[in-house]
Amino acid sequence: MLAGNILVSETDRADRTGGEIAENVRIAAVEARGDHMVLLWRDHPDGRRESRFHHFWLRGNCRCVECLHPHTWERTVDSFVIDPAIAPMEQSVVEEGAALRLIWSDGHETRLGAGWLAAKDYDGAGHLANKRPVRTWDAADLRAAMPEHTHDAYMADDAVLHAMLVDLRERGLAILRGVPTREGAVMDVARRISFLRETNFGVNFQVENKPDPNNVAYTALELKAHTDLPNREMPPGIQFLHCHLSEAPGGESLLVDGFRAAERLRADAPEAFDRLTRHAIPFRFVDGGEDIRWRAPTIALDPDGDLMEVRYHDALTAPLNVPFDDMTPLRDALRRFTEILRDPAMELRLRLGPGDLIAFHNRRVLHGRGAFDPNAGRRKLEGCYVDCDDAWSRLRVLERG
Amino acid sequence: MLAGNILVSETDRADRTGGEIAENVRIAAVEARGDHMVLLWRDHPDGRRESRFHHFWLRGNCRCVECLHPHTWERTVDSFVIDPAIAPMEQSVVEEGAALRLIWSDGHETRLGAGWLAAKDYDGAGHLANKRPVRTWDAADLRAAMPEHTHDAYMADDAVLHAMLVDLRERGLAILRGVPTREGAVMDVARRISFLRETNFGVNFQVENKPDPNNVAYTALELKAHTDLPNREMPPGIQFLHCHLSEAPGGESLLVDGFRAAERLRADAPEAFDRLTRHAIPFRFVDGGEDIRWRAPTIALDPDGDLMEVRYHDALTAPLNVPFDDMTPLRDALRRFTEILRDPAMELRLRLGPGDLIAFHNRRVLHGRGAFDPNAGRRKLEGCYVDCDDAWSRLRVLERG
Numbered sequence: 036m037l038a039g040n041i042l043v044s045e046t047d048r049a050d051r052t053g054g055e056i057a058e059n060v061r062i063a064a065v066e067a068r069g070d071h072m073v074l075l076w077r078d079h080p081d082g083r084r085e086s087r088f089h090h091f092w093l094r095g096n097c098r099c100v101e102c103l104h105p106h107t108w109e110r111t112v113d114s115f116v117i118d119p120a121i122a123p124m125e126q127s128v129v130e131e132g133a134a135l136r137l138i139w140s141d142g143h144e145t146r147l148g149a150g151w152l153a154a155k156d157y158d159g160a161g162h163l164a165n166k167r168p169v170r171t172w173d174a175a176d177l178r179a180a181m182p183e184h185t186h187d188a189y190m191a192d193d194a195v196l197h198a199m200l201v202d203l204r205e206r207g208l209a210i211l212r213g214v215p216t217r218e219g220a221v222m223d224v225a226r227r228i229s230f231l232r233e234t235n236f237g238v239n240f241q242v243e244n245k246p247d248p249n250n251v252a253y254t255a256l257e258l259k260a261h262t263d264l265p266n267r268e269m270p271p272g273i274q275f276l277h278c279h280l281s282e283a284p285g286g287e288s289l290l291v292d293g294f295r296a297a298e299r300l301r302a303d304a305p306e307a308f309d310r311l312t313r314h315a316i317p318f319r320f321v322d323g324g325e326d327i328r329w330r331a332p333t334i335a336l337d338p339d340g341d342l343m344e345v346r347y348h349d350a351l352t353a354p355l356n357v358p359f360d361d362m363t364p365l366r367d368a369l370r371r372f373t374e375i376l377r378d379p380a381m382e383l384r385l386r387l388g389p390g391d392l393i394a395f396h397n398r399r400v401l402h403g404r405g406a407f408d409p410n411a412g413r414r415k416l417e418g419c420y421v422d423c424d425d426a427w428s429r430l431r432v433l434e435r436g
Numbered sequence: 437m438l439a440g441n442i443l444v445s446e447t448d449r450a451d452r453t454g455g456e457i458a459e460n461v462r463i464a465a466v467e468a469r470g471d472h473m474v475l476l477w478r479d480h481p482d483g484r485r486e487s488r489f490h491h492f493w494l495r496g497n498c499r500c501v502e503c504l505h506p507h508t509w510e511r512t513v514d515s516f517v518i519d520p521a522i523a524p525m526e527q528s529v530v531e532e533g534a535a536l537r538l539i540w541s542d543g544h545e546t547r548l549g550a551g552w553l554a555a556k557d558y559d560g561a562g563h564l565a566n567k568r569p570v571r572t573w574d575a576a577d578l579r580a581a582m583p584e585h586t587h588d589a590y591m592a593d594d595a596v597l598h599a600m601l602v603d604l605r606e607r608g609l610a611i612l613r614g615v616p617t618r619e620g621a622v623m624d625v626a627r628r629i630s631f632l633r634e635t636n637f638g639v640n641f642q643v644e645n646k647p648d649p650n651n652v653a654y655t656a657l658e659l660k661a662h663t664d665l666p667n668r669e670m671p672p673g674i675q676f677l678h679c680h681l682s683e684a685p686g687g688e689s690l691l692v693d694g695f696r697a698a699e700r701l702r703a704d705a706p707e708a709f710d711r712l713t714r715h716a717i718p719f720r721f722v723d724g725g726e727d728i729r730w731r732a733p734t735i736a737l738d739p740d741g742d743l744m745e746v747r748y749h750d751a752l753t754a755p756l757n758v759p760f761d762d763m764t765p766l767r768d769a770l771r772r773f774t775e776i777l778r779d780p781a782m783e784l785r786l787r788l789g790p791g792d793l794i795a796f797h798n799r800r801v802l803h804g805r806g807a808f809d810p811n812a813g814r815r816k817l818e819g820c821y822v823d824c825d826d827a828w829s830r831l832r833v834l835e836r837g
Binding site: 070087089091092096104106107108109110111113114115116119155157158159229230231232233235247248249250251253254256259267268269315321322324325326327328329330337338349350351352354355356357358359362363366367369370372373374422423424425427428431432435 | 471488490492493497505507508509510511512514515516517520556558559560630631632633634636648649650651652654655657660668669670716722723725726727728729730731738739750751752753755756757758759760763764767768770771773774775823824825826828829832833836
């Protein structure tokens with residue numbers, strides 16, 4: 036969020052490089068101490084009193100036009116090889132506390148805004164977190180409040196697009212109603228967010244029962260809840276599935292929040308949770324022209340230890356190959372996680388009709404479907420993907436204000 | 437590699453599911469012991485005497501048409517919830533030692549080939565490794581033997597395509613000569629391997645100096661050796677750069693094997709190496725329509741502890757945000773790694789002429805270029821990417837025989 040009030044330095048206003056700016060924070064004083072500066076804060080939103088910043092860090096993050104390219108916003112100062120002994124000749128608080136000014140021994144001047152420094156503070160646990168909350172759910176939560184929008188509003192109105200992206204980020208899914216049942220409409224919906232992630236199944240794909248299928252999705256069989264393409268190093272992020280036809284009895288859709296399931300596993304069986312974050316599971320997809328393999332844990336955590344990904348698809352799991360003594364505990368952990376994923380309280384079941392589209396975070400929300408009778412009517416969905424990098428980028432840009 | 441001799445079970449011959457088959461191995465005897473079977477081997481290529489396989493593992497990996505879909509090769513047996521107490525009623529060695537036969541309590545029969553079991557053996561460290569060797573290099577190594585092919589042979593002959601993919605896998609790069617200097621030729625070269633990985637820079641991109649660049653590559657400035665798009669969760673795998681014009685003095689290309697540099701760091705400064713595998717580095721790219729961020733270590737290891745990725749680009753590195761006490765040791769590790777990367781012995785420098793194309797593993801081999809004088813002549817490259825998943829899949833399929 037870019038700040039818009041008088042306590043933000045002009046230096047901060049110019050920040051387009053992806054850093055959030057803390058508002059209403061000022062620097063009271065600065066003191067050089069050994070290899071770092073100590074800033075004393077005034078009006079810090081978290082109540083912090085002081086923070087330390089290393090001299091080489093301050094020099095390497097200089098934001099002047101010589102050190103940060105004025106068009107590309109890429110760093111041009113060679114920051115990894117700055118003299119480790121570097122220290123400013125002068126330090127001062129300027130702009131009534133809204134900026135720090137440093138003069139280096141070669142005369143170079145660095146000016147950093149208080150809000151930018153507060154947002155980039157790496158001293159201790161007090162730095163300003165900037166993580167959007169993840170709101171996990173079970174079936175009852177969603178039945179009470181289903182994230183849902185209409186196609187025409189979504190296509191025309193950035194506020195609706197923004198609301199849909201917030202749903203995808205926080206809830207991991209959203210429904211769009213009234214999508215024209217023509218081929219390619221799902222790609223228009225997805226491209227409203229960003230370009231598409233192509234896979235070995237194409238830029239888009241048709242989910243219907245086919246002769247000689249290379250994927251169980253292309254049969255009339257039941258599909259247990261799973262995440263798509265776990266055999267790829269980075270499975271696609273956001274999946275869009277648009278219903279064109281649903282004449283056949285059966286075939287209802289199933290959605291489960293893998294993050295809620297992982298939270299339950301962590302609470303109930305921490306040792307099993309830990310195993311699922313540690314043991315690499317081998318996945319593979321093979322057909323006449325492909326042999327795509329990857330190994331990754333069932334549950335991946337980000338550098339903060341927060342849930343980042345669930346990768347779960349029994350059908351594409353190659354024979355497990357952890358060491359012999361880990362095999363039974365791993366089996367027990369997978370079994371326990373599977374029981375949670377299949378708890379009916381976790382399973383949102385819904386029947387998509389023509390014109391309905393579900394969008395969901397494929398690396399968090401598992402999806403499946405009931406078996407259907409292909410002789411009693413047709414069932415056809417069209418799908419495509421957009422990666423998380425690009426969806427969350429779109430969300431950030433919409434929020435630039 | 438599928439085997440083709442008489443010691444391979446018919447069960448093994450039918451294996452298309454991505455498992456290698458060990459040749460010339462037979463089972464001498466089988467014995468049930470508690471929750472697992474013990475197989476005694478005959479003629480095991482690694483000289484192994486015996487291996488244990490858990491009962492639930494054997495049942496979950498049954499390869500009959502009921503348990504493995506005959507068209508999709510996906511598992512249809514629900515393997516994560518098999519009764520933990522499952523045990524066969526009967527076990528026997530069949531096909532003159534080339535297969536194991538099991539009868540379960542419900543009468544279901546499982547037959548697994550000896551070669552398949554040996555290839556999937558997870559008992560101890562003796563299992564058959566199937567990793568293609570990585571051959572790291574410095575500049576002298578490549579000057580002595582540059583992986584190089586000609587365009588027309590590559591486009592027409594699968595053996596040349598295969599050789600190029602082996603170069604990319606083992607050496608991390610290859611040069612193609614005689615590529616027609618027309619727009620899109622680089623995409624034809626890449627598509628001979630697989631579909632393209634689109635990014636926020638497009639399906640393909642033109643590297644030339646542009647007004648209002650959003651990327652330093654699109655200026656005439658020096659570009660220090662780096663990996664592309666480290667700000668994306670999964671940077672593109674194989675990069676293809678095709679030279680159309682190189683009239684301007686300067687602008688020579690620079691390539692460095694990041695894996696060799698990482699090996700040197702691991703040998704010389706193991707503590708620094710360890711830090712670069714542990715500390716998440718924040719990256720970001722920002723322009724008018726994008727704000728794409730990711731955090732990942734400089735050096736990533738695979739589940740076996742082998743080198744998997746180098747992610748290095750000072751210009752796109754956001755302000756480091758490890759805890760205060762880790763900052764100076766991390767800075768020292770980055771500095772040390774940078775010194776190795778910039779050692780002239782590591783730097784392969786070459787001047788691309790029109791029609792030359794370099795293909796390299798963007799997550800291993802760093803690339804850069806010297807500054808050039810845009811007023812003294814034009815310089816233009818066209819580029820695109822294919823992901824590693826798809827390049828290595830193509831390599832495996834070419835080797836199916």
